[in-house]
Amino acid sequence: MTPQNFNNNKPLLRMCGIGKQFTSTLVLDDVQFELRAGEVHILAGENGAGKSTLMKILAGVYTAYTGQIELDGTPARFNSIHDAASAGIAIIHQELSLVPTMTVDENIFLGRELSKGPWLTKKQMQQKAKTLLAGVGLDIAVSKKVGDYSLGIQQMVEICKALAFESKIIVMDEPTSALTDVEVQRLFAIIDKLKKEGRGIVYITHKMEEIYRIADRITVLRDGRYIGTAPAAQLGQTELIKWMVGRELSSQFPRHQANPRQTVLKVRDFSVPDQAGKPFPVVDKVSFELRAGEILGVAGLGGSGNSELLNGLFGTYGSRVSGTITLQDKAYYPTGPGEGIKAGLALLTNDRKATGLILGMNIVENTTLAALKKYAPFGWLRPAREFESARQKGQSVHLKAASLTMPVDALSGGNQQKVAIAKWVDTNPAILLLDEPTRGVDVGAKHEIYELMNQWTAQGLAIMLISSEMPELLAMSDRIIVMHRGKITAEFTADDATQEKILRAAMGNTDEPYEQGSSHH
Amino acid sequence: MNKMSNSLKTGEHWLASPTTRVLAALIIVFVLGLVFNADGAFFKWGTHRDMLRAVSVYGILACGMTLVIISGGIDLSVGSILALTAVCFSLFTIHYQTAVIVAVVLCLMISSLCGIMSGAIIARFKIQPFISTLAMMVFARGLAKWVSGGQKISTAVQQADGTYQYVEVPGVFNFINSKLLGDNITVVTVIFLICIVISYIILTKLRYGRYLYAIGGNEEAARLSGVPIMKSKLLAYGLSGLFCGVAGICQAAQELQGDPEAGISYELSAIAMVVIGGTSLQGGRGNMWLTLIGVLTIGYLEKILSINAIGEDKRLMLTGAIIIAAVLLQKTKK
Numbered sequence: 040m041t042p043q044n045f046n047n048n049k050p051l052l053r054m055c056g057i058g059k060q061f062t063s064t065l066v067l068d069d070v071q072f073e074l075r076a077g078e079v080h081i082l083a084g085e086n087g088a089g090k091s092t093l094m095k096i097l098a099g100v101y102t103a104y105t106g107q108i109e110l111d112g113t114p115a116r117f118n119s120i121h122d123a124a125s126a127g128i129a130i131i132h133q134e135l136s137l138v139p140t141m142t143v144d145e146n147i148f149l150g151r152e153l154s155k156g157p158w159l160t161k162k163q164m165q166q167k168a169k170t171l172l173a174g175v176g177l178d179i180a181v182s183k184k185v186g187d188y189s190l191g192i193q194q195m196v197e198i199c200k201a202l203a204f205e206s207k208i209i210v211m212d213e214p215t216s217a218l219t220d221v222e223v224q225r226l227f228a229i230i231d232k233l234k235k236e237g238r239g240i241v242y243i244t245h246k247m248e249e250i251y252r253i254a255d256r257i258t259v260l261r262d263g264r265y266i267g268t269a270p271a272a273q274l275g276q277t278e279l280i281k282w283m284v285g286r287e288l289s290s291q292f293p294r295h296q297a298n299p300r301q302t303v304l305k306v307r308d309f310s311v312p313d314q315a316g317k318p319f320p321v322v323d324k325v326s327f328e329l330r331a332g333e334i335l336g337v338a339g340l341g342g343s344g345n346s347e348l349l350n351g352l353f354g355t356y357g358s359r360v361s362g363t364i365t366l367q368d369k370a371y372y373p374t375g376p377g378e379g380i381k382a383g384l385a386l387l388t389n390d391r392k393a394t395g396l397i398l399g400m401n402i403v404e405n406t407t408l409a410a411l412k413k414y415a416p417f418g419w420l421r422p423a424r425e426f427e428s429a430r431q432k433g434q435s436v437h438l439k440a441a442s443l444t445m446p447v448d449a450l451s452g453g454n455q456q457k458v459a460i461a462k463w464v465d466t467n468p469a470i471l472l473l474d475e476p477t478r479g480v481d482v483g484a485k486h487e488i489y490e491l492m493n494q495w496t497a498q499g500l501a502i503m504l505i506s507s508e509m510p511e512l513l514a515m516s517d518r519i520i521v522m523h524r525g526k527i528t529a530e531f532t533a534d535d536a537t538q539e540k541i542l543r544a545a546m547g548n549t550d551e552p553y554e555q556g557s558s559h560h
Numbered sequence: 561m562n563k564m565s566n567s568l569k570t571g572e573h574w575l576a577s578p579t580t581r582v583l584a585a586l587i588i589v590f591v592l593g594l595v596f597n598a599d600g601a602f603f604k605w606g607t608h609r610d611m612l613r614a615v616s617v618y619g620i621l622a623c624g625m626t627l628v629i630i631s632g633g634i635d636l637s638v639g640s641i642l643a644l645t646a647v648c649f650s651l652f653t654i655h656y657q658t659a660v661i662v663a664v665v666l667c668l669m670i671s672s673l674c675g676i677m678s679g680a681i682i683a684r685f686k687i688q689p690f691i692s693t694l695a696m697m698v699f700a701r702g703l704a705k706w707v708s709g710g711q712k713i714s715t716a717v718q719q720a721d722g723t724y725q726y727v728e729v730p731g732v733f734n735f736i737n738s739k740l741l742g743d744n745i746t747v748v749t750v751i752f753l754i755c756i757v758i759s760y761i762i763l764t765k766l767r768y769g770r771y772l773y774a775i776g777g778n779e780e781a782a783r784l785s786g787v788p789i790m791k792s793k794l795l796a797y798g799l800s801g802l803f804c805g806v807a808g809i810c811q812a813a814q815e816l817q818g819d820p821e822a823g824i825s826y827e828l829s830a831i832a833m834v835v836i837g838g839t840s841l842q843g844g845r846g847n848m849w850l851t852l853i854g855v856l857t858i859g860y861l862e863k864i865l866s867i868n869a870i871g872e873d874k875r876l877m878l879t880g881a882i883i884i885a886a887v888l889l890q891k892t893k894k
């Protein structure tokens with residue numbers, strides 16, 4: 040596991056002996072990293088391994104660190120984000136850094152506005168933004184506010200922001216976590232182009248298939264230490280996982296034999312009206328059933344309404360929805376999240392930063408928030424009970440944290456996700472609505488989340504699962520319904536579902552017209 | 561896993577904790593007092609007691625303000641509601657000779673209602689707290705003037721023939737102004753400390769306190785976790801109104817009258833106290849101890865400036881500078 044020698048090509052970037060400490064914990068310890076022109080270098084490792092931290096040092100976000108950085112063979116030290124950007128380093132941050140209330144073009148050029156003398160050249164910026172967006176295959180109004188667009192589009196805007204300036208080094212920290220397959224394809228095409236132009240790309244991801252699709256070399260970190268670097272062709276998946284996790288994993292998707300029981304959720308003609316002035320209802324007369332102990336996959340491309348379906352059922356939109364719902368043999372009509380929780384629903388939202396967690400609050404407070412009544416007889420909190428329960432829930436989702444009383448924004452992305460999951464486990468739901476449950480979660484932890492899903496279904500929970508990672512959706516679901524423009528266009532059993540069939544249905548092409556609710560009894 | 565279970569403490573060094581830093585501001589001001597002690601005036605207990613007395617009314621307002629700011633809002637109406645209650649309380653006790661307990665309850669109901677109204681408008685119609693409490697600030701001031709006929713409600717009561725006749729100062733006024741424990745502490749200060757304790761309990765011991773932090777931290781995430789947004793906001797603004805009522809009653813007693821012009825710009829003092837305490841205006845962070853320290857910091861500052869006979873002009877300029885200095889002191893470098 041020693042780093043290999045590649046002296047055939049002068050490196051664009053060399054980081055040596057990098058160390059970083061947050062208050063009392065050592066997060067990076069003697070880490071090295073090297074990037075050549077025209078290569079895609081994957082930075083891999085478990086949640087909390089220190090990948091983002093290393094890249095934030097490179098991008099001038101953290102200025103207090105030990106070790107050396109060499110750019111083109113000359114030592115460099117960045118004292119600000121601006122410094123690093125001027126030196127030709129662009130970064131797409133893991134947690135989106137867009138200003139939702141500003142327009143698309145304003146966001147792309149934020150802090151580096153094009154100007155003539157003191158005047159902003161708005162036309163020129165809009166034009167350039169349009170070209171950039173077209174380059175990633177996106178045709179949206181640049182004068183609309185970023186917050187009006189879906190997470191997937193926001194992520195593409197973030198990518199354009201990094202491409203707007205001809206940077207030599209482009210760091211992409213989990214850029215595809217909110218993208219659908221089609222968008223990912225486009226991104227890969229762009230990456231190819233950038234490679235040919237001789238730029239160096241650092242790519243961080245937890246998705247195995249992505250790694251092997253684009254990697255030239257792979258560097259692995261574990262617990263803040265450097266494990267090794269190898270060409271992707273020489274590092275097989277099993278070996279890579281071993282480098283990352285420190286042990287071998289039996290199988291990537293451990294779905295146990297499904298054991299569906301009685302129907303717990305019956306939905307008839309469920310609709311969610313248009314939200315931001317879209318011409319059609321985002322969810323349009325959808326009917327389906329869900330059984331205890333089963334995992335129902337809900338596939339769909341961006342804008343298909345699958346996420347809105349889950350949100351609508353849960354009560355995110357209050358009573359602005361319609362349809363007949365029977366939940367555990369009782370009539371249920373969504374009125375609000377509080378009522379949804381009472382009825383036994385739990386919704387893990389797809390954006391933990393914006394809608395999942397209170398970042399400034401600590402792990403315990405986040406874990407117990409949705410079921411706080413349990414810990415507060417007559418309104419008085421019992422901190423000891425809260426702490427003990429949060430400790431157990433944290434353990435059950437394999438949370439790694441220095442302390443339970445640290446604020447969740449100091450956790451790595453994957454561990455933040457685990458806190459969000461722990462919160463919903465704490466409400467003892469009958470039905471778990473999981474919208475991208477493994478977003479930004481490492482292989483080991485993904486495995487643990489799959490095992491948890493198995494455990495939950497074995498206990499009789501029903502799960503509805505949305506995942507933009509097709510292999511995950513295919514492997515974990517017992518049944519899959521596919522949505523397109525708010526309607527269900529197909530339903531497959533686990534056995535006859537394939538990636539192609541799902542994609543076809545997701546784009547609205549079906550061989551035989553699908554009759555809602557009739558194919559399942 | 562072992563990493564997690566073996567440590568309950570926060571990773572933060574105690575020197576870097578917000579409380580320490582806020583305390584530093586207070587200590588610096590205190591040391592200033594020791595140096596510029598105005599020929600030993602600062603060493604007299606009476607000076608400190610007077611400081612506490614003078615700062616108590618503001619402190620009571622700051623309690624409610626802390627709750628509101630932690631929930632991510634702001635309450636600009638505190639000064640006006642204070643004036644409204646001061647006027648009402650004086651009317652009830654001086655003019656109508658209402659039983660004290662009835663007068664107190666009625667006044668607190670009026671002030672709470674004002675707060676609840678602001679809260680309802682904010683939560684129901686999604687109007688920004690700044691705007692909706694600004695409207696309440698103007699409205700309550702108008703109401704105070706209307707109720708009082710634009711006059712100070714004092715013990716000089718105008719008779720039918722236009723002459724003034726002095727009535728006796730109501731007993732409750734004297735009681736609130738009296739000192740306890742062998743002249744060592746005034747009743748107003750005791751009331752202030754009780755308000756601090758009540759707010760502390762709400763914020764740290766009650767479910768709704770946790771909800772206020774959650775809403776201030778991320779309202780949408782809180783809503784999706786089933787936090788009752790409406791009720792929590794009504795509670796925060798209602799309590800702020802309630803504390804204004806308490807402060808208004810104290811103010812009336814201290815001034816021996818209900819002045820419809822009272823409390824102008826008190827909201828700014830209250831906000832300054834909370835902010836010096838390190839509670840973030842963005843919401844989600846802060847606590848009662850920090851506010852208490854903030855109140856004392858401003859209280860001592862004013863007292864030191866006044867015992868050194870610094871004119872109001874310089875006093876205001878210095879106070880502005882010190883607010884910035886104190887807030888800078890709390891800033892962390894990453």
Ligand SMILES: Nc1ncnc2c1ncn2[C@@H]1O[C@H](COP(=O)(O)OP(=O)(O)OP(=O)(O)O)[C@@H](O)[C@H]1O
Nearest residue numbers: 061066086087088089090091092449450451452453
């Ligand atoms: N501001 C901070 N204060 C304290 N600890 C921090 C802070 N930021 C990060 N950490 C800690 O540093 C470690 C590395 O975090 P980092 O975000 O670099 O992980 P990562 O490899 O990017 O993980 P992920 O795949 O989950 O994004 C984690 O244990 C995290 O808790």
Ligand SMILES: [Mg+2]
Nearest residue numbers: 090091133452
């Ligand atoms: Mg990361």
